[in-house]
Amino acid sequence: MASKKIRxxxxxxxxxxxxxxxxxxxxxxxxxxxxxxxxxxLFWSNVGNLRTLVMASDNPVLPVVMLACGLIITLCSVVMGSAVMMLKPQDDARNGKGPRFKAVSAMMAPRENLAPVPVPVRPNR
Structure with a gap:
């Protein structure tokens, strides 16, 4: 329904x-x-006298552009990454059988295959 509005x-x-x-x-x-x-x-609240320092510089455009580029890269990637992570996984042919990822299947290995390993302890000198 939302795609009809966008189209x-x-x-x-x-x-x-x-x-x-x-x-x-x-x-x-x-x-x-x-x-x-x-x-x-940041400029309105003058955090750390940032606005004062930028206005007192010889070229005030350069620090503003550098700060804006850093904020754009950081915050755009955060918003885009959170949107991708919020996507629901699509159903496939598994029909809910078995683990979805190999790492999960490795963690769910049978306990009889696991054995404790003795580690000798030596004092630090």
Whole structure:
């Protein structure tokens, strides 16, 4: 139902047709907005006299651009990564039988295959 709204909207020409890339693009724009808000909040609240230092510099654009790039990379990747991690796994041919990942099957190994290993303890000198 949500895809019908996106197809008929103004942004449909700008968004990719692949659902994963569409999800990443939308959440990337959300991260961009959040990073702009954080940047504006840092300068508005003058944390650590940041605004004063930037305005007193010879070229105030360079520190703002560097801080903005760091915030954009960090916050966009956080928002995009959290969106990917929130995806539900798709059902496949397993029908709920057996573990989903090899690491899980290794952790669920039968206990009779496990044996304690003696480790000699020597005092540190």
């Amino acid at each position: 008929g909207s103004i942004l449909s020409g700008f968004l990719p047709a692949n659902p994963l890339f569409r999800l990443l693009a939308i959440n990337g724009m959300i991260g961009l907005g959040i990073s702009a808000l954080v940047l504006a909040g």
